[in-house]
Amino acid sequence: MTIALETRGLVKRFGGIAATQDVSLTIETGARHALIGPNGAGKTTLINLLTGVLAPSAGTILLDGQDITRLAPHQRVKRGLVRTFQINQLWSELTPLQSLALAVTAERGAASRWWQPLGRADGVAEACETLLKQFRLDDVMDRKVAVLPYGKRRLLEIATALACRPRVLLLDEPVAGVPEGERQEIFDTINALPADVSILLIEHDMDLVFNFARRVSVLVNGALFAEGDVQAIANDPRVKAVYLGQGEVAHG
């Protein structure tokens, strides 16, 4: 069992507030790891630290055993650390096909080519075709993202992340805002990911968490409150108390 992603004593302070307190998290290769916690617990901050959008106040982050704490976000992506955003971050003026083509081309290291049109590089068109079919975006592939319905955009968000051929995938509430009936479809796609891709999932929908995850970490007020395999956490009275104290877990 190798470790894909690891943090050691990660701290993030904003002025006087510690959004992330001494978090030491370990994600094994092939993990199906969920990160849960009440609103405001610092889950998205942690993801931002992992991807390099935020610089930590202290602590280190290791990807495949290598220190990436100082690495710029785009370089972490090149090493296989990819994320999806809770609020869609898409290119509204491009089409799904163009977006995926660009992501795939970037992954192949051909995104600096200026002399041939987009999509001409080896394997790009095929990869796009596969992704479009997989996420049922092929019928809207030529329409501007700005005019697509929310559900399609959410699918594109995840498809874009997969286009980067991630080795470690950070999913920030992938089904946020998606109607009940369509959630399972997205999760089926996530479940179908290769076994050697390590996945860290932030999610509020407990059914999905307990169906998907093997290990769960609970984040409260920026610190790791509990950690263990999914059964242990599901039955942990302290975890229940943390959530029950918040009232109904209705989010998404």
Added chain:
Amino acid sequence: MLTLLFDGIAYGMLLFVLAVGLAVTLGLMNFVNLAHGAFAMAGGYVTVLLMNRFGVPFLATLPAAFILTALAGALLERTLYRPMYAKPHLDQVLFSIGLVFMAVTAVDWGIGSQQQMIQVPPWLQGRFDFAAVGIGKYRLFIIVLCALLTIALQAVLTRTRFGSRLRAAVDDPRVAQGLGINTSQVFLLTFAVGSGLAGLGGALGAEVFGLDPSFPLKFMIYFLIVVSVGGTTTITGPLLAALLLGIADVFGKYYVPKLGAFIVYTLMIVILTLRPQGLFGRSASR
């Protein structure tokens, strides 16, 4: 050299009064108003015309310059500027450039393109020496007047209700509105006062900078330097930036006249490259 310092301070204080309106409106409305210099020019011409054609004494023209340009600013804000707030920065820039072109050519057509001369009253002319510093009386007058204005501005900002409304609206307009602050009124008043101050600065500066229709274009970059280096979230930021600019310019023109404005521009580029939010600004990502 102290004389140079004194002159530089006078120059800087004047630049501050000229540019403070621009700093506040940029911080408040996030609007890049390159036409700010036109208001300064207007104030200068008010003073010149009142003095030279109507024999109004110099001191009396100063409030007139302030009030008339403030009124003009209020009118323009309500009619022309307001629809532009939501537009992208590029549109705002081109819009204000258009206004400058119109103002410059209108003055050229109406009044003529020659340099305007004014005579400051005799009690402000000349200079006296004070401990090896040559103090020009007019420059001393400028420093005193601008210092009083600065103190008044700071007092208004920190002690009055309007000031706190303004600071709230600068910090976050939507939240301010949600709290019941009438942001359009705040914008209007601030823009008017800012333009009025520019007009006053133009009037005061007519003797120091000279006055002709190309004033807004010539000085636009100076105002922008003050604002971008000084930041738009405080008053002290632009004040310090203006002083720095004034002193650097005066010293530069004296010691290295061959390079002149070159130094100032280069300094600005260096500062903005190292600290894109300006020397004193908040790290904004707008």
Added chain:
Amino acid sequence: MSVRDSLSAASAWRWWEFALGLVALGSCVFAGEHALLLNEIAILGLFAMSLDLVLGYAGIVSLGHAAFFGFGAYVAALFAKHVMPDPLVGLAVAIAASALLGALGSLLILRGSDLTRLMVTLGVASVLYELANKLDWLTGGTDGLQGVVMGPLLGRFEFDLYGRTAYAYSLAVLVLALLLARRVVHSPFGVSLKALRDNRLRATSVGLSVPARLAAVYTLAAGLAGAAGALLAQTSGFASLDVLDFHRSADVLLVLVIGGTGYLYGGLFGAIAFKLLHDLVSAWTPQYWLFWLGLFLVVLMLVGRDRFIRPWTWWGRKP
């Protein structure tokens, strides 16, 4: 449409591009007495297109693009005067020099807000203007650089007073530049520029590095702007401080805005419209062209520039 076809369709030639090409060819043959005006349009169009790369594609608001235009003009003029009068070699040197300046300048526009970049670009152009002014032993200062006599183009075509050679020359450079730019904007690099302008966070999140791309497009645009400046200096035999003046940066911005940003041809259409407008208004009121230009800008911005290029939206409700 299959994925492959769809991807290819983006860069396929449109019918109106061919039509434009024919018109351009025709204009070259039938230029007659309008050759000088057409030459100016071609030069302005090239200048505006270079700005489109920076503004329309990469989203960098520059108030100082004239810096590269003017720099190219002076380099070409000085080269012709002091080194050799061959136009093509001079053009190449001017392009290289402007691109180098652009590469250096790109370091300054990588960070900061719109206002910062506005300031820095304005500052760089102002610095160059002041430099040209102060180094009058080299540049001729306010009088300008006189007596730039160009050799014949390709060793055969003399630059005549009618401007026919000049126009053919400028047009050829414009067409080549357009072909190059067209290739670039449809490439992965070009699309990545649009992407980083559209959503920078998403761009970095797929592994695209932003600073290198910005620097590259800025350098390219600077080189093309320098080419336009060189063409002006070479075809008019003259270079003055006016090529570095603020109004040039403002004019080219307006030209691009009139024609529309982000589809590469906006600069050309804008240049045609602008020059024709300028000629018309200047004939009527030569001194106060600037006033009408200002008024036009104010009205255009109030109405909304995206509505301007869609005349059917001028009446009725805003879309």
